[in-house]
Amino acid sequence: MSVSQSTGNAFDFAVLSRVFSYAKPYRSKLIATVILTVVLAIMGPLRPWMIQYTVDNYMAALDFKGLRNMIILMIILLLGEGYLQFLYTWLTNFLGQAVIFDLRTKLFAHVTHMRLKYFDNTPIGMLVTRVVSDMETLADVFSEGFLVILGDILKLVVVIVWMIAVDWRLTLVALAPVPLLWASTYWFKNAIKSSFQDVRNAVASLNAFLQEHITGMSIIQIFNREKEEMDAFQKINAKHRDANNRGVWAYSVFLPVVEVLSAVSIGLVVWYGAGRALEGVASPGKIIAFIMYINMLYRPMRELADKFNTLQMGVVSSERVFKVLDTDEVIVNNGTIEATKIKGNIDFKNVWFAYNNEDWVLKGVNISVKEGEKLAIVGATGAGKSSIINLLTRYYEYTRGEIFVDVENIRNYNLGSLRQNIVAIPQDVFLFSGSIADNISLLNPDISLERMQEAAKAIGADTFIEKLPDGYNFDVKERGNMLSVGQRQLIAFVRAYLCNPKILILDEATSSVDTESEWLIQQALETLTKGRTSIIIAHRLTTVQFADRILVLDKGEVLEQGSHAQLMQKENGQYRKLFELQFKKEGVQIEMD
Numbered sequence: 001m002s003v004s005q006s007t008g009n010a011f012d013f014a015v016l017s018r019v020f021s022y023a024k025p026y027r028s029k030l031i032a033t034v035i036l037t038v039v040l041a042i043m044g045p046l047r048p049w050m051i052q053y054t055v056d057n058y059m060a061a062l063d064f065k066g067l068r069n070m071i072i073l074m075i076i077l078l079l080g081e082g083y084l085q086f087l088y089t090w091l092t093n094f095l096g097q098a099v100i101f102d103l104r105t106k107l108f109a110h111v112t113h114m115r116l117k118y119f120d121n122t123p124i125g126m127l128v129t130r131v132v133s134d135m136e137t138l139a140d141v142f143s144e145g146f147l148v149i150l151g152d153i154l155k156l157v158v159v160i161v162w163m164i165a166v167d168w169r170l171t172l173v174a175l176a177p178v179p180l181l182w183a184s185t186y187w188f189k190n191a192i193k194s195s196f197q198d199v200r201n202a203v204a205s206l207n208a209f210l211q212e213h214i215t216g217m218s219i220i221q222i223f224n225r226e227k228e229e230m231d232a233f234q235k236i237n238a239k240h241r242d243a244n245n246r247g248v249w250a251y252s253v254f255l256p257v258v259e260v261l262s263a264v265s266i267g268l269v270v271w272y273g274a275g276r277a278l279e280g281v282a283s284p285g286k287i288i289a290f291i292m293y294i295n296m297l298y299r300p301m302r303e304l305a306d307k308f309n310t311l312q313m314g315v316v317s318s319e320r321v322f323k324v325l326d327t328d329e330v331i332v333n334n335g336t337i338e339a340t341k342i343k344g345n346i347d348f349k350n351v352w353f354a355y356n357n358e359d360w361v362l363k364g365v366n367i368s369v370k371e372g373e374k375l376a377i378v379g380a381t382g383a384g385k386s387s388i389i390n391l392l393t394r395y396y397e398y399t400r401g402e403i404f405v406d407v408e409n410i411r412n413y414n415l416g417s418l419r420q421n422i423v424a425i426p427q428d429v430f431l432f433s434g435s436i437a438d439n440i441s442l443l444n445p446d447i448s449l450e451r452m453q454e455a456a457k458a459i460g461a462d463t464f465i466e467k468l469p470d471g472y473n474f475d476v477k478e479r480g481n482m483l484s485v486g487q488r489q490l491i492a493f494v495r496a497y498l499c500n501p502k503i504l505i506l507d508e509a510t511s512s513v514d515t516e517s518e519w520l521i522q523q524a525l526e527t528l529t530k531g532r533t534s535i536i537i538a539h540r541l542t543t544v545q546f547a548d549r550i551l552v553l554d555k556g557e558v559l560e561q562g563s564h565a566q567l568m569q570k571e572n573g574q575y576r577k578l579f580e581l582q583f584k585k586e587g588v589q590i591e592m593d
Contacts, residue, residue, distance in 0.1 A: 015315050018322065019141055022099045029091050036088040037147055041154035043081050045162040048292035050074050052166075055285030092147060096139035103321065104135050110325055116395045117355065118329035125208025130324050133203055134317035141314035149307050152300035163293050167286060173272045174294055177261040181298070184257045185305040191250035192309040198243035200313065205236050255302070262298040266291055331394055333415040342406050342421055343371040344502040344533030346392065351401035353387055361387045363556040364401070369533055376536045376544030378578060379553035385537045387556075389505050392535075393422055405503070423501040427508035429488040431480025436465060437472040439480070440495050447498055455497045459524045461490035486521060493524045504534045541579050550575060 023030045050070060058066040108131060163171040213220065213229055220229050269290045276282035348367040354360045362384045369375045377385050390396040391403060394415060403410045410418060431439045440455070441447040449472060456462040464487055468474040480488045496504065506525070522543070529536075538544050544564070551561040552575045559574045560567060567575035 015318050015322070016141070016146060019099070019138065019314075019318050020146075022103055023095055023142075025102070026095055026098055029095060033088065033091045033095065033147055036084055036091065037151040038154065040081070040084055040088060041151055041158050043077070043084070044155045044296055045159050045293065046077060047074060047081075048289040048296070049162070049166075050077065051292065052283070052285035052289035055288055056283045057285075060284075088151075093139075093143045096142035099142065100135045100139045103138070104131060107131055107135075107321060107325060110330070113331070114327070114329045115331050115397070116390070118327065120355075123208040123212070125206075125211040126204055127324070128211065129204040129207045130321055133200075133207075134320050137200070137313050137317035138321060139314075140310050141318070144307055145311035145314050149304065149311060152304055152307070156297060156300055159293055159296050163290065166289070167282065170269065170273060170276070170282065170286070170290055173268050174265050174290055175297075176268060177264045178301075181258065181261050181301055184254060184261075185301065188250055188254040189305040189308055192247055192306065193312055195243055195247035195250065196309055196313045197316065199240065199247070200316065202236065202240035202243050206240055209233060209236055254305070258298060258302040262294065265294045265298070269294060331397070331415060332411075335411055335413040335415060335418070337408055337413050337417075339405070339413045339417040339421045339502075342502050345369065345371050345404075345406050346503065346533065346535075347402075347404040348388070348391075349402045349404070351391065351398050351403060353384075353391060353396070353398045353400075355387075355396070361556050362391075362398075365553075365556070365558055367551060367558070369535065371533055372531060373549065374529055374534045374536060374547045376538065376547035376550045377553060378538065378541060378544060378550060378575065380578075382555075383553040384556040385553055386507060389424055389507055389535070389537070392503075392505070393419060393424055420499070421502040422505065423496040423499050423503075424505040424507065425489070425492045425496055429480070429485075429492040431476050431483070431488055431491065433476070433478050435470075435473045435475055436468070436491060439476060439491055440472075440498065442495070451498065452494070455494045458527055459490060459493045459497055460520055460527075461487075461494050461524070464490070489521055490524060493521075493528055497528055502532060504529060504532050506534065506536045506538075508538060539582075541582055552578075 020030075050073065054067060054070040054074075057063070058070060111127060111131070160171070160175075163174065209232070213233075220226060269287060273282050273287035273290065277284060277287065346367070346369040348365050351362055351365045352360060353362040365384070365388070367375075367388070377388065379385055387396070391398045392410070394410060405413065405418070437449060437452060440452050452472060453462065456465055465471055465474075474482070476482050480491070483491070506529075525536075525543075536544055536547060544550055546564075548563070549561060550564060550567055552559045552567070552573075554574060560570065567573055568579065570576055
């Protein structure tokens with residue numbers, strides 16, 4: 001049975017076997033845990049039996065020496081059982097943490113290699129839930145789930161068999177309320193199962209909602225949507241509260257019922273046992289032992305329903321985690337050629353591409369860029385400019401045609417090697433929480449502070465960095481919010497400069513910066529693009545005038561290409577219309593040669 005077909009039952013052995021397969025590196029500890037499970041189950045009835053034997057044979061006979069010896073034996077047994085219980089608890093929790101550590105690492109590695117299309121359709125909050133919350137629930141399969149349940153069941157069997165061997169009539173009396181206990185346990189299991197499932201779904205919804213709305217908080221405040229978003233949040237939060245409350249209510253009913261039934265069992269044993277004791281058939285020690293047996297029975301019975309649901313939630317969480325792991329959204333990396341000696345020639349030959357089905361974004365695109373050439377791509381929003389970047393860097397795979405770097409199809413290159421030679425700087429530069437140095441080097445130990453300082457000086461970013469408190473150790477906070485848009489762009493340029501790529505891609509690098517920052521960035525661009533193949537995408541046409549060649553895209557097709565001067569000579573050309581329209585909006589007089 002595949003994970004996608006699993007029913008979510010507590011003993012879904014297809015899922016459980018896959019979970020336990022991750023315990024193979026810790027096989028010795030798993031075997032030790034299984035052995036301890038059996039040993040502790042067998043040791044369970046020994047203490048009640050020893051108390052029965054002590055009461056009937058030493059206390060009744062006032063044999064203080066024998067009583068002392070039995071007490072010493074019981075203390076030794078208790079300490080031994082306590083130590084084994086300590087080992088058992090430590091091993092089960094160790095296994096759970098070790099497995100989720102390995103599995104979480106594997107899941108994160110899998111997610112980092114997924115194609116961007118997967119993230120287009122998957123809420124980030126859901127992935128956070130899979131990597132964090134669902135993993136913690138999965139750990140309970142070891143610490144509170146499968147092995148613990150088997151241990152409790154084995155202990156129940158051993159205790160009942162022992163009780164029957166001692167006195168089967170008294171055993172039947174003691175177990176008389178058990179059918180009611182099983183009925184209430186069945187109801188409790190179903191109630192908790194429904195509650196837990198709703199809680200997990202509500203947690204995922206809360207994570208997705210919070211991640212999205214905290215990220216977009218500026219939009220909420222700009223458009224005065226605080227009240228509406230609060231109302232939406234309260235609805236999701238209320239579902240989470242109500243799901244938890246249903247579980248609390250089930251516990252509130254079930255636990256008192258178990259205590260009452262346990263008391264009834266003890267009462268029946270005392271009533272029936274006392275009568276048999278008066279008849280000389282039962283002994284006081286036997287009655288005391290049976291009271292202890294009842295406590296040993298009801299404790300695991302009370303916890304079994306909860307543990308079954310814990311196991312079931314672990315199975316459900318495992319299914320969710322495995323569903324992400326089994327998602328085949330990874331860029332296929334079958335290339336064997338290392339891109340260590342590429343020059344930077346780029347060729348798009350009859351390339352077609354669609355994000356969804358045949359809703360074509362690029363239609364038969366042919367582009368040729370020579371080594372060291374600066375190609376600018378312009379066009380209206382949705383023309384397909386960013387798609388060209390996504391295909392060249394293999395963030396997405398083209399549908400038809402071929403893309404070459406030098407003389408090799410990009411799919412023939414090792415993916416990591418190819419991307420080491422292509423650096424794309426997006427419009428919205430992403431910086432991680434941490435220092436400027438960390439964001440420049442991306443924690444690469446081979447990049448020294450001296451190299452960073454040299455690169456920053458070459459780009460022109462050293463001036464503002466050195467003015468910051470702590471300089472290169474300045475903490476930029478989440479997403480680099482402590483820096484301006486222009487400063488973040490300059491940091492990205494320094495990062496790209498250190499990579500020394502053969503191919504540089506700039507996506508709207510100056511579209512969101514002020515005039516002063518734009519001038520600094522233009523100076524940095526001259527340094528950054530010098531001597532390397534560059535593709536520049538821009539809405540501000542002033543940034544592309546000095547490109548060697550300009551390509552105009554419209555609705556996924558190449559309309560025209562040439563230098564700025566050549567395209568401006570076309571009286572009805574698309575580029576000239578865009579240029580004149582943009583400068584007319586900005587109030588600039590255009591003079592034609």
